Amino acid sequence: MCVTCGCSDDAQTIITNLETGDMAQNHNHHTHTLPDGTVITHAHGHAHHQDVSQIHAKIHNTTISLEQDILAKNNLLAAQNRGWFKGRNILAVNLMSSPGAGKTTLLTRTINDLKQQLSISVIEGDQETMNDAQKIRETGCAVVQINTGTGCHLDASMIEKGLQQLNPPLNSVVMIENVGNLVCPALFDLGEQAKVVILSVTEGEDKPIKYPHMFRNTEIMILTKIDLLPYLQFDVDRCIAYAQQVNPHIQIFQVSATTGTGLDNWYKWLTEKNNL
Amino acid sequence: MHELGITQNIVAIVNEYAKGAKVNRIVVEIGQLSAIMPDAVQFCFDICTQGTVLAGATLEIIAIPGLAQCRQCGAKIALDKPFGICDCGSVHLDLITGEELKIKEIEIEEICV
Numbered sequence: 001m002c003v004t005c006g007c008s009d010d011a012q013t014i015i016t017n018l019e020t021g022d023m024a025q026n027h028n029h030h031t032h033t034l035p036d037g038t039v040i041t042h043a044h045g046h047a048h049h050q051d052v053s054q055i056h057a058k059i060h061n062t063t064i065s066l067e068q069d070i071l072a073k074n075n076l077l078a079a080q081n082r083g084w085f086k087g088r089n090i091l092a093v094n095l096m097s098s099p100g101a102g103k104t105t106l107l108t109r110t111i112n113d114l115k116q117q118l119s120i121s122v123i124e125g126d127q128e129t130m131n132d133a134q135k136i137r138e139t140g141c142a143v144v145q146i147n148t149g150t151g152c153h154l155d156a157s158m159i160e161k162g163l164q165q166l167n168p169p170l171n172s173v174v175m176i177e178n179v180g181n182l183v184c185p186a187l188f189d190l191g192e193q194a195k196v197v198i199l200s201v202t203e204g205e206d207k208p209i210k211y212p213h214m215f216r217n218t219e220i221m222i223l224t225k226i227d228l229l230p231y232l233q234f235d236v237d238r239c240i241a242y243a244q245q246v247n248p249h250i251q252i253f254q255v256s257a258t259t260g261t262g263l264d265n266w267y268k269w270l271t272e273k274n275n276l
Numbered sequence: 277m278h279e280l281g282i283t284q285n286i287v288a289i290v291n292e293y294a295k296g297a298k299v300n301r302i303v304v305e306i307g308q309l310s311a312i313m314p315d316a317v318q319f320c321f322d323i324c325t326q327g328t329v330l331a332g333a334t335l336e337i338i339a340i341p342g343l344a345q346c347r348q349c350g351a352k353i354a355l356d357k358p359f360g361i362c363d364c365g366s367v368h369l370d371l372i373t374g375e376e377l378k379i380k381e382i383e384i385e386e387i388c389v
Contacts, residue, residue: 064293064384067380070304187311244367
């Protein structure tokens, strides 16, 4: 503990101003006078004591101004993942949807159809079971399962660990199948180059405006199970209009992973994206 | 229920900054377009702070309303969801506020003076 001011210098508090990048942790005592005449001698530079700053004034009211982004740690790890992918020329795609929309079916079909052209490996996210990973494994491609337990989404740290296990080859594609959920995965950057949302026609055409966060930040929407349209009351045009209202830049592919309809567009996008 | 993870992040960050000092108050900014429910964060807060220097601290949440600017005509529009249509008919909106998720300030008991 500091004998002059009593603050705990051994705690080594470092406060970084995220705007300027300034850091302070030195411990040089100095004295100054507050407006009410109180003279304070204290250690300067325990980060919270920065000259000419709001932080400096506030510390005397015991308040530390932080401005710390709560998702900063995840975003940093995501940026590291992005660099990792880039350095290896790997295309990482984050596939998101509600449970049962058909992510795994689309994925296994995609892997089987593109086997000769693309080297694809998979990070599979689910709360429980290895079921989907086993289905993917049957295609012969490398897969790592991440079980999140109670977690409702994958985060950048899980991807980092998953990649260490997966060890995907250079110049390949990593498909990340997120936990089935249209809410939480939208908030967490994984370091992927593209987010793809899969919506099946059995779910209702208003999903894009009901879950706007998910549809707002995705590059692609794959409207799947379109072979079932004759049996449903699903207004495709309205669904597309909703998606474009939420995200004017969204590209939409209408596909059936069962019959193969429309998959060419998806494969073309994937192949072109991989060659960028 | 991503709010549980978010709240754990808040506790971890504040814990790191407090360096063992008791924390009395935390002010968090949550944008109304951020898909984070303030009530859920409040609910998780007491549980997540148990046994930490944040135990018993007050959590204040400042809700930041959504505001966007139209790319076509430049008008500013208040939003209560992360998309909308401008009076000029454009849906090309850039969000200005409403997506915040920040720890604004913390108040600790142990200070230098």
